[in-house]
Amino acid sequence: MTNSQNKIFKNLPDALAVINQWRAAGDKIVFTNGCFDILHLGHVDYLEKARQLGNKLVLGLNTDSSICRLKGPERPLQDEMSRARIMASLLFVDMVILFAEDTPYELIAAIQPDILVKGDDYAIENIVGHDIVMKNGGTVKTIELVKGYSTTRIVEKIKQQIKS
Template identity: 70%
Template sequence: MTSADKIYTLQNLQPVLQKWREENQQIVFTNGCFDLLHLGHVDYLEKARALGDKMVVGLNTDASVRRLKGEERPLQDELARARIMASLLFVDAVVLFDEETPYELIKAIQPDILVKGDDYQIANIVGADIVLEKGGEVKTVSLVKGYSTTNIVEKVKKQLNNK
């Protein structure tokens, strides 16, 4: 299986989800822009995956990232970001979403476990109501301090301006 084989549309992900459910696999879901993969992302995703058996990552489309982060973002296009995410051994599926939040995607996937970083309160996690209503779990995992794409971008800009 190549990394490209782990990138799905919502439609072609459904039979995979069904198979995992039939095998009693716990499906973990998280989401993000993942514009520049860094240590914070890897640590977060690894911890999230350890909470279940299969990991689905909802990835913001380029248009969605621009709406959330501004016109200079994303730095990498959605295909590149999807392939990079899918190449991680602890990511089982990547699916793009175009909305500002993954609410509709979570509703369609119905994960057993919804995960975000500990910079979120469970009450404020988009889709928590869906997962909790069906008896699933919503969890936060600790983040590696000091790592964010925004911080990396600012550091690079500062270094370029000092030349």
């Protein structure tokens, strides 16, 4: 098994065992989440900045069924294991945990990250799990997004080019 595959967890207890080892070693745990259907510059910039906020970056990745419920029957474009492997291959992502729920609330409650991060298109009070993290003395931060980059925009551009 390659190094990137070792970073992917479908089983929460196994993931928590690793996170607890990191925490015992004094590492600050950063958590973020998303679909990451087509990796683009905006994702890379965002995740790199998120990782700089702590020692370990844990990424909650929506499963295929979760994305389909959230974004419709045409999504995701890539299956969950392809997306997980791509995300795990990034140097600054330390762990990928798949979750099937519509939000990562239960995952955040289990992990208890030191820092919860989302893009600046969210107000802190609207970030899922902000209440859990703040109640436990953690911080919630937003990161400025690179303008003009989104999976939806890429998909629309492809559709336009197919039509013309």
